[in-house]
Amino acid sequence: MTSTELLVAIGGAALGYWFIAVAWPLLRGRRGDDAEAPGASPFAPDPPWHEVLGVGADAERAIIDAAHRAKREEYLPERVARLGAGARRQAQWRLMEIDRAYATAMRELGLGRDEPR
Known part of the structure; x- marks a missing residue:
């Protein structure tokens, strides 16, 4: 060579x-x-649903629904559209966490979608 x-x-x-x-x-x-997904590892267990939604573990359906709507309102894509890509990913990650917490609450409390709001 x-x-x-x-x-x-x-x-x-x-x-x-x-x-x-x-x-x-x-x-x-x-x-x-900035390339990594924000938040905890996707394999880490989710925090308790009542902590994510900011309500007590013995909250009623109306309180859980109101907390879910309020938390979702904070992280809607329309609200973070003008922010950077990292902030948008963080908001999307947080929105998924809020929705998973709400679904877990409904499942654990035995409340289905067909229940009156």
């Missing part, structure tokens, strides 16, 4: 590393640590 070939191989490796480490995430719309 000549010195020119060695120089080309090292330059190609450096250029390849730069492309994968820097250019590729930028092309995909990601920037550094």
Whole structure:
């Protein structure tokens, strides 16, 4: 192997590393640590539903429904549309957490969708 070939191989490796480490995430719309999903690990257990909704564990259906609506209102996509991509992902993540907490509350309390509001 000549010195020119060695120089080309090292330059190609450096250029390849730069492309994968820097250019590729930028092309995909990601920037550094912001690329990860916000919040806890997707495999971590959800917090108790009453803590997410901000009500007591013995709350009635009307209180749970009102808390769910109020929490959802805070994180609606229309409210965070002008914010950065990271804030929009955080709001989406939080909205899913609120909806999962509401579904868990309805399931644990034995309240179905057909119950009167």
